[in-house]
Amino acid sequence: MDDRQKHIRNFCIIAHIDHGKSTLADRIMEMTGQVSERELKDQMLDSMEIERERGITIKLTPVRMFYKHNGEEYTLNLIDTPGHVDFTYEVSRSLAACEGAVLVVDASQGIEAQTLTNVYLALDNDLEIIPVINKIDLPSARPDEVKTEIEDVIGLDASDAPLISAKEGINIHQVIQAVIEKLPAPTGKEDAPLKALIFDSLYDNYKGAICNVRIVDGEVKTGDKIMFMSNGKEFDVTEVGVFAPGMLPVASLRAGDVGYIAASIKNVKDTSVGDTITNALTPTQKPLKGYKKVNPMVFAGVYPADGSKYNDLRDALEKLNLNDASLIFEPETSTALGFGFRCGFLGLLHMEIIEERLEREFDLDLITTAPSVSYIVKKTDGEIVQVDNPSHLPPVGEIESIEEPIVKANIFSPPDYVGAIMDLCQDKRGVFIDLSYIDATRVKIEYRIPLSEIVYDFFDSLKSRTRGYASLDYELDGYTADDLVKLDILLNGEVCDALSLIVHRDKAYARGRGIAEKLKDVIPRQLFEIPIQAAIGSKIIARETVKALRKDVLAKCYGGDITRKKKLLEKQKEGKKRMRQVGSVQIPSEAFMTILKFDNK
Amino acid sequence: MQPGIGIYIHVPFCEAKCRYCSFYSLPIHLTEELVEKYVNEVIWELIAASRVYADKTVSTVYIGGGTPSVLNLKQLSKIVNTVYRYYHVYLSEFTIEVNPSSSKNITEYAKLGINRISVGVQSTDDGILKKLGRIHTVKEALQCLEAAASSYDKISGDIILGVEDEQNVLRDVKTILPYVNHISTYILTLEKGTPLYSDVITKKISVASEDAVVKQYNDVYDFCVNNRLYRYEVSNFAYLGAESKHNLNYWSLGEYIGFGPGAHSYMNGLRFFNESNLQGYLAGNHFANHRQKEERPFSIEEDRKEFIMLAMRTAHGIDATEYGRRFGDDFWVRYKKTIDKLKEYMIVTERRIRIKPQFFLVQNAIIGEFLDE
Numbered sequence: 001m002d003d004r005q006k007h008i009r010n011f012c013i014i015a016h017i018d019h020g021k022s023t024l025a026d027r028i029m030e031m032t033g034q035v036s037e038r039e040l041k042d043q044m045l046d047s048m049e050i051e052r053e054r055g056i057t058i059k060l061t062p063v064r065m066f067y068k069h070n071g072e073e074y075t076l077n078l079i080d081t082p083g084h085v086d087f088t089y090e091v092s093r094s095l096a097a098c099e100g101a102v103l104v105v106d107a108s109q110g111i112e113a114q115t116l117t118n119v120y121l122a123l124d125n126d127l128e129i130i131p132v133i134n135k136i137d138l139p140s141a142r143p144d145e146v147k148t149e150i151e152d153v154i155g156l157d158a159s160d161a162p163l164i165s166a167k168e169g170i171n172i173h174q175v176i177q178a179v180i181e182k183l184p185a186p187t188g189k190e191d192a193p194l195k196a197l198i199f200d201s202l203y204d205n206y207k208g209a210i211c212n213v214r215i216v217d218g219e220v221k222t223g224d225k226i227m228f229m230s231n232g233k234e235f236d237v238t239e240v241g242v243f244a245p246g247m248l249p250v251a252s253l254r255a256g257d258v259g260y261i262a263a264s265i266k267n268v269k270d271t272s273v274g275d276t277i278t279n280a281l282t283p284t285q286k287p288l289k290g291y292k293k294v295n296p297m298v299f300a301g302v303y304p305a306d307g308s309k310y311n312d313l314r315d316a317l318e319k320l321n322l323n324d325a326s327l328i329f330e331p332e333t334s335t336a337l338g339f340g341f342r343c344g345f346l347g348l349l350h351m352e353i354i355e356e357r358l359e360r361e362f363d364l365d366l367i368t369t370a371p372s373v374s375y376i377v378k379k380t381d382g383e384i385v386q387v388d389n390p391s392h393l394p395p396v397g398e399i400e401s402i403e404e405p406i407v408k409a410n411i412f413s414p415p416d417y418v419g420a421i422m423d424l425c426q427d428k429r430g431v432f433i434d435l436s437y438i439d440a441t442r443v444k445i446e447y448r449i450p451l452s453e454i455v456y457d458f459f460d461s462l463k464s465r466t467r468g469y470a471s472l473d474y475e476l477d478g479y480t481a482d483d484l485v486k487l488d489i490l491l492n493g494e495v496c497d498a499l500s501l502i503v504h505r506d507k508a509y510a511r512g513r514g515i516a517e518k519l520k521d522v523i524p525r526q527l528f529e530i531p532i533q534a535a536i537g538s539k540i541i542a543r544e545t546v547k548a549l550r551k552d553v554l555a556k557c558y559g560g561d562i563t564r565k566k567k568l569l570e571k572q573k574e575g576k577k578r579m580r581q582v583g584s585v586q587i588p589s590e591a592f593m594t595i596l597k598f599d600n601k
Numbered sequence: 602m603q604p605g606i607g608i609y610i611h612v613p614f615c616e617a618k619c620r621y622c623s624f625y626s627l628p629i630h631l632t633e634e635l636v637e638k639y640v641n642e643v644i645w646e647l648i649a650a651s652r653v654y655a656d657k658t659v660s661t662v663y664i665g666g667g668t669p670s671v672l673n674l675k676q677l678s679k680i681v682n683t684v685y686r687y688y689h690v691y692l693s694e695f696t697i698e699v700n701p702s703s704s705k706n707i708t709e710y711a712k713l714g715i716n717r718i719s720v721g722v723q724s725t726d727d728g729i730l731k732k733l734g735r736i737h738t739v740k741e742a743l744q745c746l747e748a749a750a751s752s753y754d755k756i757s758g759d760i761i762l763g764v765e766d767e768q769n770v771l772r773d774v775k776t777i778l779p780y781v782n783h784i785s786t787y788i789l790t791l792e793k794g795t796p797l798y799s800d801v802i803t804k805k806i807s808v809a810s811e812d813a814v815v816k817q818y819n820d821v822y823d824f825c826v827n828n829r830l831y832r833y834e835v836s837n838f839a840y841l842g843a844e845s846k847h848n849l850n851y852w853s854l855g856e857y858i859g860f861g862p863g864a865h866s867y868m869n870g871l872r873f874f875n876e877s878n879l880q881g882y883l884a885g886n887h888f889a890n891h892r893q894k895e896e897r898p899f900s901i902e903e904d905r906k907e908f909i910m911l912a913m914r915t916a917h918g919i920d921a922t923e924y925g926r927r928f929g930d931d932f933w934v935r936y937k938k939t940i941d942k943l944k945e946y947m948i949v950t951e952r953r954i955r956i957k958p959q960f961f962l963v964q965n966a967i968i969g970e971f972l973d974e
Contacts, residue, residue, distance in 0.1 A: 527966050550815045552965040555788040566907055572969055
């Protein structure tokens, strides 16, 4: 191994959400002089507005730093990772580009669900892990107990884990020293053919698609002809560089380096994450392992509130897609909502973030249907279809069975809430797997639960039943057939396709009734009476009625008052702009959203 | 359409503020000096406008408020005389609003040239009058009607609906009918900022439920129709020929000039209005510039909407020929989609379209569709 690589450390920081990962990243950058304190906006690596506002990391962002240790200069490449369960996939991408990980654990909260998930991911990738205990400045900090937790639950030696406060800047240098002393240096072969792992890609208006890469073997420089091994496409490198942070061109990237490659790639789809880049003239024989493509778990119809904005919505989705390959979308039409898109998301948070970005960054008003999962339907004729839009479910007579995705859920909680959590899981059709005590104050509960139940309102219910103390993590664990039915909502006798749901038969009645009641409240009275019915097939299981309008009139209207009264009428009319016509019935946009959560009464 | 314009004179004074009223008014007894200034300013305004509109004939005059009957006879006659002296009055109707508590001069108004009286009866239940903050009694109201009947042919009575669930509005209407040939029935509207509004919000008192209001309105409607008073506008009933010409002029988007604070005008296609508080009004030099504030930007679209919205409130509905004359396009073509959609709620004849009687109370939902298009 050459001397150069000995002085490189590629690492990431992993943690449960809110355990202080991004703050630690900021401190490390500050310590290495990468950013002056003045430049340092809070959470430097969280570049999206939403990320900063919500205090979460969504996209991974790399940064290169220098640090002098025992008289020698080291290059540190830090890759920030998201902490939320929806983005586990992105974490695994960062991990594959590193030799080690700093595991941040909150000194008062201890190990949480995503701490464990991330540790397992890191171990799967053969990473060295350095535990760090953060927030020791808090009065509720209990570092010694947390150390024991780490040793007992994860099996990592935490005896000399740095005790830090990222917020107060305490003992940050210990973390950096541990990174240098304990994490292995990269061991790539510089003279071997180029092998570079794409761990992220993004789109730049001037440079085209840009690949963030970890060079495993070999070297790449401007002018090289490179090839993507998955599709064989070749490009001429126009620029290589590192993240300083921000893109800084360099002469070449060599084994062990983390950086980016630009090659006038027009289509971001050519740069699939996990692919291996090699030199087109002297290609390597074997691509890197890469990682399995992640599939969206949650689906929803996304429609412009103003039907004429369909093209704007499409443009916006395409733009978001350039930097967020995990978002998928395809056009769909709804009789109620018109033209829109069926979008696939990694999870609920991802969906929420995409919606928010569409509304904020592209100034769009959206109507989103209730999130659904993807069902596998076996038809009587033997055909198997994937259904991610409830209104596309084949007729009952043609269905042999419906399978739904199941997740394995890990829930961490203080023991006091075990009863409440088990009730909730049971209620959500969960199947108990295991319950284990981490220590006297914390329990880990494992269940198999249908994803559709998680998607519905599991998070909120869990939070409210445990006063926010429980944390949840889950991973897909196959498909299971169950007695699932399509629940239709009829307005004035006509099925409103955008309101259809696939639910378990036992829950259909309660769900149907709940939705009908909710709709009764949100649909304004109109000139005629509107029956709202919930139905399974042709069987009506719930009915409510929006009574006909009885009085809607301006009491007086004379002289000077006329203009004011007209404005009043026009205001009423404004509200109607956000209405959708379903048959003869007008429905406010909110109606499609309000049906999502009615359990939290 | 009447041949001439309407004149509206706003009197911003009251004896006391009603608990449901959100209009600007001042207590008459605190402001003697201001009242004189007000009368002078209105006169200047009338004179100034008479020069601008020298070519116009005046068909109707309406003195409203506030409470016009709180002005003394001298003040009132100065105003009325100015109208007659400076305008080409070819009169069909000259109305004054009168409150029973300030109606001692009611028979004198006829001598000034006023020929129609509108009496604010509101209710024949003292409890309800009290709840509304009206300062007169049922007895005073009846005396006032009686006096009016001795001197005038054209008398209107105001009745208010929706104050209480168990409100005997039929008795109200039956009681006043011997004296009047016109009845206005207003549904109580809770206006933000009024004492009544806050009492309802804080649940100190309640007003009639929607169902009760609808029943009250329908009771009054049935009674009036059975007694030959037809509903020519959603809140107005009259014997044939006894309709308020002045108000019909508003509803057919005819021309009118408003005088006094807060009064609006619509003349020669322009809309303008006065400062609504008295001090601001008095500070304006109306003699030099009678168009104090103009409504801008002004568009034909606004006129079109107002024309439809107002006509739909009347029994006659929209006259498509008149629409075409005003706006230059074909009503039936422009609104075809809306009409098709709403045809079960409308009566369509060759020339007119109007809302079916049974849907008058939900007319906003229908009118809204026309404003939409």
